[in-house]
Each structure stands twice: as C-alpha cells, then as structure tokens.
Amino acid sequence: MRPSFIRLAFIPLAGLLMAAAPREYSREELSALEAQRQSVIRQLEALEKAESESGQDVTSLERQLISAALESRRREEQAAASEIKLIDLRTRLGSARDALVESTDNLEEIMANLAISGRHRPPALIAAPKEANAAIRAAIVMGGVAPQINEQTDRLASEIAELKSLEQSVLEEQDRLAAAEERLSAKQAEIETLVARKRAQYENVSSEAEALRARVRQIGGEAETLRDLLAALESQAPRAPAIKPRAQIQLAASRTSTPSRTTDAPRNPARSPAVANLRPLGREALGGLMQPVAGFVSRNWGDDLPGGETAKGLYIQPRASSDIVAPIDGTIEYADEFRSYGKLLIISTSDGYHIVLSGMGRIYGTPGQTVRAGEPVGRMSERANPPPELYLEVRRNGVPMNPARWMQGG
Known part of the structure; x- marks a missing residue:
C-alpha cells in the first residue's frame, strides 16, 4: 500500500508540531488535536491490517513457490531419466545394427559358397578319382552347413525384430522426453510468475529495498575477495528491511500524542517476525x-x-x-x-x-x-x-x- 495519502493527512499536523516553544492549548485546539490523533490511529490500524494481509499473501506465495519447485524438480528428474534411457536405447540400437550387418555378411558368404558349388558338377569317378573325392567331401561339408544356415537365418530374423522394437522404443522415449520438457517449461514459467509477484509484494512494503540493493552493489564493487564481501555484508547490511508505511505512522502518532517532543524514531528497527522465525543452520x-x-x-x-x-x-x-x-x-x-x-x-x-x-x-x-x-x-x-x-x-x-x-x- 502506498503512503502518499498518509503524507497529505500529516500536513495540518506538521504545522502544529513546528511551534518554536511550548504553549497552552485551547479546548478547541485540543479537540482538533485529539481528532487528528484518532485519525492517525485509524490509519495505522488500516495499514497494520494491510501489512498483515500482505504477510499472508507472501506466505501463500512461498508455499506455492516451494510446491512448484518440488514439481519442477520431479519433472527435471523424469527428463534426466528419459535422457539416460534414450542414450542406452540408442547404444543398444547401434549394437543391434552392427550385429545385423555381421550376420547378413556371414549368411551371404555361405550362400555364395553354395552357389559356387552348385555350378561345378563333380567329374566321373573313373576319369578323375581325386577330384571326385574332393567333390564328395565338399558335398558332405555343405550338408553339415545347412543347419548353420537355418540357425543364421533364425538369428537374423530375431535381430531384425529386436531392431524394429528398439527403434520404436527410441521414438516413444523421445516423445516422453519432449512431453517432460514441455511440462517442465510450463512449471518454470509458473515459478517465474510467482517469483515476480513475491518480489513486487516485498518491494511494496519495504522502504529500504532500492537503497539496500544499491548499498550491496557498492559493497560488491569495493570488496576484493569473498571473505571481504561477507565481512562487509555482516557489518553493514541490515537483517530485515523496515516496513514503509508503518514506521512513518508510528513516528507521527508518537509525535501527536506528545506535541513538545521532537525525537526521531530508531534508525535500526527490530527484526521482523518473518526474519525472527527463520530456521537456523546450527x-x-x-x-x-x-x-x-x-x-x-x-x-x-x-x-x-x-x-x-x-x-x-x-x-x-x-x-x-x-x-x-x-x-x-x-x-x-x-x-x-x-x-x-x-x-x-x-x-x-x-x-x-x-x-x-x-x-x-x-x-x-x-x-x-x-x-x-x-x-x-x-x-x-x-x-x-x-x-x-x-x-x-x-x-x-x-x-x-x-x-x-x-x-x-x-
């Protein structure tokens, strides 16, 4: 909530507080002063209510952010698991293709040998007994190769089926990964929206937000090492920002209740409840x-x-x-x-x-x-x-x- 209307309410009050010396007040002046005091009190109550509601909004945003972050991490883990599975599937797919090529080459070699043997009829035993004996031995060998051919063709068919299955698994895993990435992107967009809302809520109630950022940037520019930076932050940066409207109203109310008093409010306010309730690391x-x-x-x-x-x-x-x-x-x-x-x-x-x-x-x-x-x-x-x-x-x-x-x- 912006405090501009509060400054307007304090203009008549400021004139009363600038008196050079104490004086006695008339009944009418005291009544007017009391009316102004009551008005300030009502404004303070309204601001405290707004501050409380703002704190509740921030708490709600924090819960939503934590929930969104948990969901985002779950999506990241799903996407990472899909990536790992996809790498494994592609590795297996490459191995299956290599095995298929090797099996095909072996089968082609066997078939070529059979074709060559089929084109050379064995000579008559009486004409060339040595060559005929070699041909007979070759026929016997080829007869033993037939079961190997059947085994090779069966293995080849199995490898082709596995290859097709792996290719389908890769496509399905790619779809799952794309869906996980899409859900993750949507969740991250939601997180950015919530973060922007929380930051706006913080800056709306913090009177020191911009000054604090400038001070921290200045310290960061001057510090040479991380240890120097931490020491500077420890000694100079406040633990919690002041609340913009509340500090001004409290100061005005204290001045109104005692017209002759002109002391300022403390420069370093106490820690806010939000900071006081933070979980330690000890x-x-x-x-x-x-x-x-x-x-x-x-x-x-x-x-x-x-x-x-x-x-x-x-x-x-x-x-x-x-x-x-x-x-x-x-x-x-x-x-x-x-x-x-x-x-x-x-x-x-x-x-x-x-x-x-x-x-x-x-x-x-x-x-x-x-x-x-x-x-x-x-x-x-x-x-x-x-x-x-x-x-x-x-x-x-x-x-x-x-x-x-x-x-x-x-």
Whole structure:
C-alpha cells in the first residue's frame, strides 16, 4: 500500500508540531488535536491490517513457490531419466545394427559358397578319382552347413525384430522426453510468475529495498575477495528491511500524542517476525540442508582443483536450465555479479551462517528478501556444453565449512 495519502493527512499536523516553544492549548485546539490523533490511529490500524494481509499473501506465495519447485524438480528428474534411457536405447540400437550387418555378411558368404558349388558338377569317378573325392567331401561339408544356415537365418530374423522394437522404443522415449520438457517449461514459467509477484509484494512494503540493493552493489564493487564481501555484508547490511508505511505512522502518532517532543524514531528497527522465525543452520539443523539443484556432485569438499587449490564447497552438475532452490530458510544478503564467481547469491541464516551459491544463469531474489527452504532463488544457464556447474559453500565468520555436514542424507 502506498503512503502518499498518509503524507497529505500529516500536513495540518506538521504545522502544529513546528511551534518554536511550548504553549497552552485551547479546548478547541485540543479537540482538533485529539481528532487528528484518532485519525492517525485509524490509519495505522488500516495499514497494520494491510501489512498483515500482505504477510499472508507472501506466505501463500512461498508455499506455492516451494510446491512448484518440488514439481519442477520431479519433472527435471523424469527428463534426466528419459535422457539416460534414450542414450542406452540408442547404444543398444547401434549394437543391434552392427550385429545385423555381421550376420547378413556371414549368411551371404555361405550362400555364395553354395552357389559356387552348385555350378561345378563333380567329374566321373573313373576319369578323375581325386577330384571326385574332393567333390564328395565338399558335398558332405555343405550338408553339415545347412543347419548353420537355418540357425543364421533364425538369428537374423530375431535381430531384425529386436531392431524394429528398439527403434520404436527410441521414438516413444523421445516423445516422453519432449512431453517432460514441455511440462517442465510450463512449471518454470509458473515459478517465474510467482517469483515476480513475491518480489513486487516485498518491494511494496519495504522502504529500504532500492537503497539496500544499491548499498550491496557498492559493497560488491569495493570488496576484493569473498571473505571481504561477507565481512562487509555482516557489518553493514541490515537483517530485515523496515516496513514503509508503518514506521512513518508510528513516528507521527508518537509525535501527536506528545506535541513538545521532537525525537526521531530508531534508525535500526527490530527484526521482523518473518526474519525472527527463520530456521537456523546450527547443530540442530544437521542433515537439514537441501541440495539446491537436482544433479550429481562432481567435486566434494577437499577435492583437488585446477591450479593446486582444494575445494571449499560442493560442485553440483545439473541439467541445463534447472531450477535452483534455497537450501534453508534465510535472508538474501547479496544477489549480483562478483569477480570470477559470476552471478553470486549469498543467503544468511538467523544464527550467523552464510550460504554461498554461484554459477547460476539467473538470480530471482533481491537483497533483504527472506526465502524459505525449497523456494526457487534462481536458474542454471541454458548452456549444455560444457555442462553448467553450481557451487555451494557454507561459511561462518568468513571461514568455509564442509556443507556435507548439514546436507540431507550426508
């Protein structure tokens, strides 16, 4: 809800508050002041109701996003399984074709030998006894070959039938893969719509959204390393944005109730309930960290990397364009390009941990926004070769920690 109408309501009130020195008020002035106070209170109640409804809308959107992300991951796994099956079918199809060619060649060779033998009648035994004996032996051999010919033709017929079956299976699996890709694309479009709605809802109630994004971009430009960036975010970025209308109304109401008082409201408001209720990552969350994207872990914590360094996190290889979800509840601290990391997303938990994700093609969230575990926060690039790779890191006080300690099933 936009606060423009609130500023209009405060114009008469501002004139009263600018008195240079305390003075006594007449009964009429006190009545007018009380009427204004009651008006502000009613506006505050309306805004609190709107804020509550906005919070309910965000909660509903988060549930829809998590549900959509789960369905999207299921579709991705189906598509990946179809791709693997298709590769296996095509391999078997190639082997069947090779076997068919070999069997055909063998059968053709046997038939050619039979044809040659049929064109050479054996000579009379009295005229050429040696040649006649050789012809008799050849006839005996050819008689033994007949069962082999029958076996070869039967095998050839079986291989032809298997080849046709495999070709049909490949076509059917291609159709299944295309259908899975189509359903996945529709689900990802739904996720993007929900993400846009949640972001608009967040920006509508956050007075610091744009300023916070600018501050985070400035910090990212000044920081040289990821550790510097995390330290800067820890010291400068607020845990939760202020609520736009409510802070202004509360300040005006406090001034109205005591006309001579001119102190400002606190600059750093308390954490919002949404942030206060976020699930921590500490010892109680061991085994509760979700894998942010469907795929296989290509490199683990401590594995050797090119250049002689060791991995300080996990490297996950998903399918191209896979959806990325928040591994745990938290607040987005950074969502932008950063040095060699490319697109970098940093999520802070309520107990001081930082989840670092890099290598994605798109980022959905914005600094200051709260996210729930399983909620989509980005998408991998469409690049298929080389395959995309997502990097996951867990840090505490700037020090990398093994993510496998918190991973589900780890």
